[in-house]
Amino acid sequence: MTGARTVAAPQEYWERYYAEQFRFGLGTEDILAALVQVPPIHRWADLGCGSESLLWAIALRAERLVAVDADSQRLAILREFAAVERPRGIHRTALTLCGRTEPDAFVNRCRSLKATVVADCLTGAPLGDSILAATKVELVTQFGLLGLCSSEQHFLDCFAAVHQLLASDGWAAGANWVARDLAERVELTEPLYWQAAANAGISLLLLRRIPSADPEFPAVWTYLGRKRHP
Numbered sequence: 001m002t003g004a005r006t007v008a009a010p011q012e013y014w015e016r017y018y019a020e021q022f023r024f025g026l027g028t029e030d031i032l033a034a035l036v037q038v039p040p041i042h043r044w045a046d047l048g049c050g051s052e053s054l055l056w057a058i059a060l061r062a063e064r065l066v067a068v069d070a071d072s073q074r075l076a077i078l079r080e081f082a083a084v085e086r087p088r089g090i091h092r093t094a095l096t097l098c099g100r101t102e103p104d105a106f107v108n109r110c111r112s113l114k115a116t117v118v119a120d121c122l123t124g125a126p127l128g129d130s131i132l133a134a135t136k137v138e139l140v141t142q143f144g145l146l147g148l149c150s151s152e153q154h155f156l157d158c159f160a161a162v163h164q165l166l167a168s169d170g171w172a173a174g175a176n177w178v179a180r181d182l183a184e185r186v187e188l189t190e191p192l193y194w195q196a197a198a199n200a201g202i203s204l205l206l207l208r209r210i211p212s213a214d215p216e217f218p219a220v221w222t223y224l225g226r227k228r229h230p
C-alpha cells in the first residue's frame with residue numbers, strides 16, 4: 001500500500017468518526033452541503049472508502065456504488081453495516097441535514113452498494129479493470145485518500161490516475177483533512193488542487209479550506225468538479 005498510514009485502525013476509526021453522534025464543526029456538514037449539489041447519477045466509485053461510504057451516500061443520489069479500499073477489514077465493516085440497513089445517529093442527522101426525509105432513503109442508499117473491491121489507489125497508475133469492469137462512472141469520490149500522498153508529485157499523479165475512471169462530463173468530489181503533523185503527508189494547498197484538477201481535465205466548481213475543531217486535523221479541503229470533454 002502506497003502512502004501515509006490512516007490515523008486509526010478500522011474499528012477505532014469507525015467508532016471515533018462515524019459513531020452515534022454527528023460531530024458539528026469538523027467540516028462534515030460542509031462536505032455534505034457540497035455533495036448535495038451533485039445531480040442524481042447512475043454509477044459512483046468511492047476510493048479509499050474505508051467503512052464510511054454510506055454517510056456520503058446520504059447526500060448523493062447514486063444508483064450503484066462501488067466501494068474501493070486497500071483494507072479488507074474496513075470494507076467488511078461497510079458491507080455488514082449496509083446489510084443491516086439501520087442508520088446510526090450520525091446518519092440520522094445527515095439525513096435531516098441533506099433533506100433526505102423519504103422513509104426508504106437510508107435503506108436505498110445501503111442497497112446501492114453493489115461491490116467492494118480491495119485495491120491500492122495510490123500507485124499513481126490508472127486503476128485496473130477489476131474495479132469497474134472497464135465501465136466508466138459518472139462520479140468519483142475520495143474522502144481522506146489523496147491527503148495520504150507523500151509529496152506534491154505523488155498527489156498530482158494519483159489525482160490524475162483516479163479520475164481516469166470518470167466518464168466525460170462526470171463529477172469529481174471529495175475532501176482531504178489537513179494533519180497538524182504533516183510527517184509523511186503532502187502539504188495541501190490551493191495551487192496544488194488547481195494544478196491537479198487541470199492535469200486531470202477537471203473544472204473545479206468549488207474548492208474550500210474549511211477550519212475544523214479537531215486538534216489533530218485543524219482543516220479540511222473540500223472540492224467539487226466536473227470532467228471536461230476531451
Ligand SMILES: C[S@@+](CC[C@H](N)C(=O)[O-])C[C@H]1O[C@@H](n2cnc3c(N)ncnc32)[C@H](O)[C@@H]1O
Nearest residue numbers: 002048049050052069070071120121122143144
Ligand atoms: C482517512 S481514511 C478515510 C476513510 C473514509 N473515506 C472516510 O470518509 O472517512 C483513509 C482510507 O484510505 C484507505 N487507504 C489508505 N491507503 C490506501 C491505498 N493505497 N489504496 C486504497 N485505499 C487506501 C484506508 O484504508 C482508509 O480507509
